[in-house]
Amino acid sequence: MTRRKKTLLRLAAKMALAMAIITVPYVLYLDFTVRTHFEGKRWELPARVYARPLELFQGMRLTPAALDAELSDLGYRRNARLDAAGQYSPGDNELRFVTRAFRFWDSAEPSRKVRVAFEGGAVHELQDFESGKTLDLVRLDPVLIGSIYPAHHEDRVLVQIGEVPPLLIKTLIAVEDRHYYRHYGVNPVSIARAMLANLRSGRAVQGGSTLTQQLVKNFYLTSERTWWRKLNEAIMALLLEAHYSKDEILEAYLNEVFLGQEGSRAIHGFSLASRFYFGQPLNELKLPQFALLVGMVRGPSYYDPRRHAERALALRSLVLDVLLDQQLITAEEARTAKAAPLGVIPRAPSGTSPYPAFMDLLRRQLKRDYKEEDLTSEGLQIFTTFDPRIQKNTEQALDARIAQLEKQYKIPAGRLEGAVVVARNDNGEVLAVAGGREARYSGFNRALDAQRPIGSLVKPAVYLTALSLPKRYTLATLLDDSPVTFNNPGGKPWAPQNYDLQNHGMVPLLGALAHSYNVSTARLGMEIGVPGVVRTMKRLGVMRDIAPFPSVLLGAVELTPIEVTQMYQTIASGGFRAPLRSIREVLTVKGEPLQRYPLSVEQVYEPAPVFLLTTALQQVVSAGTARSVIQQLPDGLTVAGKTGTTDDLRDSWFAGFSGQHLAVVWVGRDDNRPTGLSGASGALRVWGDIMGTIGADPLRLTPPASVELARVDLQTGLRAGPGCADAVELPFIEGSAPGEISPCADGGENSIERFFKRFFQAQPARSR
Amino acid sequence: MALPETTGELRAEPLPENTAPQMIAEDVPPAPNSAVVALLDNADQQSRIGRLDAAAAALERALRLEPRNAEVWSRLAEIRLQQGQLDQAANLAAKSNNLAGNNVSVLARNWKTIAQARSRKGDLKGAREAQDKLRELEGKR
Numbered sequence: 001m002t003r004r005k006k007t008l009l010r011l012a013a014k015m016a017l018a019m020a021i022i023t024v025p026y027v028l029y030l031d032f033t034v035r036t037h038f039e040g041k042r043w044e045l046p047a048r049v050y051a052r053p054l055e056l057f058q059g060m061r062l063t064p065a066a067l068d069a070e071l072s073d074l075g076y077r078r079n080a081r082l083d084a085a086g087q088y089s090p091g092d093n094e095l096r097f098v099t100r101a102f103r104f105w106d107s108a109e110p111s112r113k114v115r116v117a118f119e120g121g122a123v124h125e126l127q128d129f130e131s132g133k134t135l136d137l138v139r140l141d142p143v144l145i146g147s148i149y150p151a152h153h154e155d156r157v158l159v160q161i162g163e164v165p166p167l168l169i170k171t172l173i174a175v176e177d178r179h180y181y182r183h184y185g186v187n188p189v190s191i192a193r194a195m196l197a198n199l200r201s202g203r204a205v206q207g208g209s210t211l212t213q214q215l216v217k218n219f220y221l222t223s224e225r226t227w228w229r230k231l232n233e234a235i236m237a238l239l240l241e242a243h244y245s246k247d248e249i250l251e252a253y254l255n256e257v258f259l260g261q262e263g264s265r266a267i268h269g270f271s272l273a274s275r276f277y278f279g280q281p282l283n284e285l286k287l288p289q290f291a292l293l294v295g296m297v298r299g300p301s302y303y304d305p306r307r308h309a310e311r312a313l314a315l316r317s318l319v320l321d322v323l324l325d326q327q328l329i330t331a332e333e334a335r336t337a338k339a340a341p342l343g344v345i346p347r348a349p350s351g352t353s354p355y356p357a358f359m360d361l362l363r364r365q366l367k368r369d370y371k372e373e374d375l376t377s378e379g380l381q382i383f384t385t386f387d388p389r390i391q392k393n394t395e396q397a398l399d400a401r402i403a404q405l406e407k408q409y410k411i412p413a414g415r416l417e418g419a420v421v422v423a424r425n426d427n428g429e430v431l432a433v434a435g436g437r438e439a440r441y442s443g444f445n446r447a448l449d450a451q452r453p454i455g456s457l458v459k460p461a462v463y464l465t466a467l468s469l470p471k472r473y474t475l476a477t478l479l480d481d482s483p484v485t486f487n488n489p490g491g492k493p494w495a496p497q498n499y500d501l502q503n504h505g506m507v508p509l510l511g512a513l514a515h516s517y518n519v520s521t522a523r524l525g526m527e528i529g530v531p532g533v534v535r536t537m538k539r540l541g542v543m544r545d546i547a548p549f550p551s552v553l554l555g556a557v558e559l560t561p562i563e564v565t566q567m568y569q570t571i572a573s574g575g576f577r578a579p580l581r582s583i584r585e586v587l588t589v590k591g592e593p594l595q596r597y598p599l600s601v602e603q604v605y606e607p608a609p610v611f612l613l614t615t616a617l618q619q620v621v622s623a624g625t626a627r628s629v630i631q632q633l634p635d636g637l638t639v640a641g642k643t644g645t646t647d648d649l650r651d652s653w654f655a656g657f658s659g660q661h662l663a664v665v666w667v668g669r670d671d672n673r674p675t676g677l678s679g680a681s682g683a684l685r686v687w688g689d690i691m692g693t694i695g696a697d698p699l700r701l702t703p704p705a706s707v708e709l710a711r712v713d714l715q716t717g718l719r720a721g722p723g724c725a726d727a728v729e730l731p732f733i734e735g736s737a738p739g740e741i742s743p744c745a746d747g748g749e750n751s752i753e754r755f756f757k758r759f760f761q762a763q764p765a766r767s768r
Numbered sequence: 769m770a771l772p773e774t775t776g777e778l779r780a781e782p783l784p785e786n787t788a789p790q791m792i793a794e795d796v797p798p799a800p801n802s803a804v805v806a807l808l809d810n811a812d813q814q815s816r817i818g819r820l821d822a823a824a825a826a827l828e829r830a831l832r833l834e835p836r837n838a839e840v841w842s843r844l845a846e847i848r849l850q851q852g853q854l855d856q857a858a859n860l861a862a863k864s865n866n867l868a869g870n871n872v873s874v875l876a877r878n879w880k881t882i883a884q885a886r887s888r889k890g891d892l893k894g895a896r897e898a899q900d901k902l903r904e905l906e907g908k909r
Contacts, residue, residue: 424835427831574863576863598824603863
């Protein structure tokens with residue numbers, strides 16, 4: 001070796017050292033980046049919001065159509081073979097289906113083969129269709145009703161590699177990187193090929209990327225196409241492979257890959273893409289669907305099967321040919337798959353919920369316990385009280401009835417609005433919310449934010465206050481309905497008027513409420529004191545401060561429909577207030593319970609006065625201002641409730657309940673102009689439409705032990721004597737029934753006839 | 769389907785058949801519902817192994833199927849008592865009482881729950897009153 005050569009070698013060694021001094025730290029830096037990012041990689045996952053799971057049991061009220069709708073909301077497919085979860089097959093008054101396994105917080109529901117037979121609008125038989133064994137209770141998986149995102153966002157549903165169908169993975173590898181399991185992160189052969197192509201064109205146009213490189217690119221790098229970036233990508237891919245197993249890298253890829261766009265929402269990962277395009281979970285997909293999804297990795301918008309069905313079909317054939325080439329499928333399988341329809345659901349399940357009004361309520365309740373960023377990034381699973389079937393009936397009833405009322409009352413189209421809240425009487429769960437007639441529109445939520453005078457909806461609070469004083473007031477107590485003026489210290493004198501401008505003389509308390517007489521109610525309220533009535537409203541669950549002006553007695557109090565719902569919930573449950581709830585439980589992304597929102601009740605009234613009040617509220621429907629609703633309801637559906645109308649017919653209200661369900665309806669205009677609608681002609685009709693279609697069951701009251709029945713003559717308010725053959729039997733709190741016997745003197749006309757005369761003949765019975 | 773206008777005067781209409789106040793619940797015991805029975809069993813199992821939250825959840829499920837089942841409310845009250853939620857225990861037992869009609873055994877269990885809840889809260893007078901109710905009921909059995 002010559003000196004010169006030695007010098008050269010030394011120089012080369014020095015240069016290599018210098019290179020190493022520069023390169024090694026850089027590689028170490030890349031290594032650090034790769035590892036910290038990969039291990040710390042926590043995708044920001046939006047919270048998922050679920051409806052209540054439908055629970056099936058023998059005897060429950062349910063129509064085949066309602067069950068069919070629930071299954072189709074869940075993305076179950078009609079398939080008579082019934083050989084996999086998520087398939088169903090309707091038959092003659094029966095339905096068979098295979099449920100999906102689902103982990104609830106308290107237990108896991110296994111997949112079951114279910115046959116439901118219907119009879120008379122109820123579940124008649126519930127059994128395993130294979131073994132024939134009777135099933136006591138089947139809990140379906142819950143419908144996903146929305147997610148909670150930040151404004152601009154990647155959306156994904158995480159999967160573990162073990163949950164991904166093996167054929168999908170094989171398809172992906174066959175198409176994108178067939179040497180995946182053999183290379184070390186880069187594939188020299190394809191890089192060489194790509195370099196050649198790039199040299200020819202003078203820029204970096206071709207990828208030759210392995211799955212690992214694609215992942216690196218998505219995770220760490222910008223999408224610019226430079227040699228420097230390609231080099232970084234290759235080094236990082238090698239590093240990634242050095243640290244992690246093939247399956248770990250593949251799992252990250254399956255969750256990371258971009259597969260579609262909907263507005264500001266980017267669809268990432270195969271699991272969400274499966275729901276987004278096919279409405280089904282990934283593990284229910286079949287070969288043609290895998291093939292399409294894998295192909296779409298190449299260009300989700302160019303191959304969007306909703307907008308470019310032809311391209312998508314061609315792409316799918318291409319992928320199937322690759323699979324056939326590599327002998328992953330048979331020629332027969334390829335043929336069948338190519339002939340299959342794309343199977344894409346026409347509209348993607350919206351990222352924003354189709355139920356904005358309920359989501360609004362939910363978010364307000366969640367806000368008390370969770371930070372916004374937890375909701376948009378932690379992947380929380382939120383199980384709600386929402387009932388999609390009742391919601392649908394509610395939306396339809398409100399929309400159709402309001403349109404009809406606009407025509408009938410010559411209101412300009414689009415001006416009449418409404419809002420509804422439906423809840424369970426006894427546990428306060430909110431089942432449905434309509435914030436306006438356009439249920440899909442997430443604007444002004446009238447159910448939560450429209451604060452309106454409640455008119456006669458306040459009267460139950462007046463009468464409950466009175467009936468809690470059994471020594472002074474019973475249902476038979478005669479009230480004075482004749483004109484009166486109250487002097488208002490520091491204000492104008494107050495002379496309440498009846499809606500029909502009539503004087504009804506002496507009226508029994510029961511009838512004064514049933515017919516919503518204002519004068520007798522005002523007199524009663526002034527006797528017992530306005531502050532007492534306001535206290536009653538508070539106890540019933542109205543949180544808002546109410547100034548105790550006399551006009552409160554006739555409903556000059558502005559409340560929102562949801563506040564009214566709380567007030568009536570307490571009445572409907574016999575005096576046991578249960579705070580209205582929209583959440584049942586919140587789970588972590590891994591399904592661990594984070595927080596439960598358990599049932600809680602507080603007894604705020606003795607059962608007896610609430611029972612008397614409810615008896616009177618039944619009378620409102622059977623004989624009073626809400627009588628017209630009977631023809632809307634199925635036979636035998638007894639209900640109770642109260643109409644409300646405000647000055648000049650601006651607000652039309654009805655609040656009422658059946659055996660299990662409570663609904664509050666408001667109808668009016670956003671500009672607060674008169675509508676021509678009373679509570680009975682507007683809101684009540686919407687209410688009747690809803691109660692008539694949700695499978696409500698009749699209200700049947702159990703009299704509390706401290707209540708006794710007595711026959712009374714309503715004209716005198718006295719106990720009916722032997723001469724009063726047709727007196728009315730009424731409930732009284734023990735010891736409060738009238739002692740004195742009515743003479744029933746005028747013989748020829750019995751008291752029932754007088755009762756009717758008084759209420760239905762002498763005066764028109766319009767509600768206020 | 770346009771319904772006839774009914775807000776105006778009712779004078780001309782025939783009298784409705786059922787105008788007397790609707791009376792009132794013959795006290796029909798509900799047919800035993802196998803789903804509710806299954807959930808009650810489940811709640812029992814859960815509470816035996818100390819999973820009281822899961823037991824309560826099973827009972828809440830049962831109440832969604834049969835919200836007026838006094839026995840289920842009563843059991844839920846007992847679970848809450850075991851968990852030391854004394855106010856809830858007493859309120860739930862009162863709710864059960866309100867639905868129990870003449871079911872002496874459920875009423876007795878409820879008063880027992882109420883008596884214990886009150887005494888653990890230090891309301892000794894209230895607890896004594898509940899004990900009196902309990903003795904009265906046990907006399908009836």
